[in-house]
Amino acid sequence: MLSILDIFRVGIGPSSSHTVGPIRIGVRFMARLVREGCMADVARITARLEGSLALTGVGHATPRAVAYGLLGFAPETIDARAAEAALADLHANKAFDVAGHVIAFDPETDIIFDYETLSDIHPNGMELTAYGKTGAVISRQMYYSTGGGFIASRRQLLTPLPDDIVPTTVTVPYEFGSAAELLEICAAQNMTIAQVVYANEDAARPRAVTDAALDNIVAVMMACIERGLETPGVLPGGLNVNRRAPKLWNKLNNAPPSNERESLFDWLNLYAMAVNEENAAGGQVVTAPTNGAAGIIPAIIKHYCSRVDGNIIPEKARIFLLTAGGIGLLYKQRASISGAEMGCQGEVGVACSMAAGGLAAVWNGTTQQVESAAEIGMEHNLGLTCDPVGGLVQIPCIERNAIGASKAVNAARLALHSDDVMRVSLDQVIETMRQTGLDMSTKYKETSQGGLAVNVVAC
Ligand code: SF4
Secondary structure, three states: OOOHHHHOOEEEOOOHHHHHHHHHHHHHHHHHHHHOOOHHHOOEEEEEEEHHHHHOOOOOOHHHHHHHHHHOOOOOOOOHHHHHHHHHHHHHHOEEEEOOEEEEOOOOOOEEEEOOOOOOOOOOEEEEEEEOOOOOEEEEEEEEEEEOOEEEEHHHHHOOOHHHOOOOOOOOOOOOOOHHHHHHHHHHHOOOHHHHHHHHHHOOOOHHHHHHHHHHHHHHHHHHHHHHHHOOOEOOOOOOOEOOHHHHHHHHHHOOOOOOOOHHHHHHHHHHHHHHHHHHOOOEEEOOOOOOOOOHHHHHHHHHOEOOOOOEOHHHHHHHHHHHHHHHHHHHHHOOOOHHHHHHHHOHHHHHHHHHHHHHHHOOOOHHHHHHHHHHHHHOOOOOOEOOHHHOOOOOHHHHHHHHHHHHHHHHHHHHOOOOOOOOOHHHHHHHHHHHHHHOOHHHEOOOOOOHHHHOOOO
């Protein structure tokens, strides 16, 4: 089983597949050169981007991410100022050094955008090549950024996985490869989804370490909301999109107290947009389960897992994350959370489903109601395309997170008001999402070749 800490990763914007993944690929390639003992012979490195990484890489800041990875910055710990300075040096010198050994890499010419090649195994391909002094290839590796910051080598993607369970070195007490199996375990053990996931996490590390990691995830999410609320201005990338969260924040704070029922939408919109505007600006966010869909889960936590004074209630937030994370694992293991494979149903749709399930659990729903909430959260996002204008994670992404947050609440409400077994199961809707994603034209899968991307002129 994967860990839910693989689903919720701290990283930087604007994209988990196009920014976080390529950084991790760069780090992994450099570690491989060291492991193989050939780093001292490397004179130059090039990167070739395929498929969606080539088509929307510029808007998603992939070239910057490739450079950060080769320079040794990890997404979880990146210091934005140090990384910017190192990148400026790289552009000036067209080379960087690894423990005193100089390697040529010009970000302008050594990152090749291969628009023609579309891999048969994953649309986010990235090949790194290390050359020696004579120009001979020393090492060439093909990697894939598979969504949510996950990466895989070609060999890993081609190896079939038994029963949809991704093998790791940790043996967990309650392996599950489907929602049906998860519900069976809950029923047999008289446990909630959160308790099952907790027990599995306990196999990897002490409970206190898991709790600290979950609390840190929430803290990073809340800090992201705060920065988003306080940072006005225009988002980078050339679309001239204004940040809207600070204005709305002021408006809501200065408005006279009211019992207007619709104000729920205002607050959810505000928090979700604050996160996604930070993400679009390259700020620190948590994949939930991806960067593009990073606003929905923090918005729900902020609104429903906090006290009146705004402070988070850790126990509630943990139950929310454990449940939402367990649901996220099902999508990751049975389908995909990559916009380039599934369209936006695999990003915002999955986040909505995870949030709906998590919220139903926080509201003390039964295991069946939690499953139903997650199912409803996805059912009404099926077919959602990915067509970002200008290849930037801004339009429709920022508003889409706001809409996704209120949809998640509505899905949880619908599920909690029903005791019936739903006609559509979570497994069925995940499989439907997968098939719909496979059938969807590549125009609508993070290539900016269709939909809003061609009907809204980016200038
Ligand atoms: S449209 Fe959805 S999947 Fe595509 S970049 Fe935006 S958030 Fe991600």
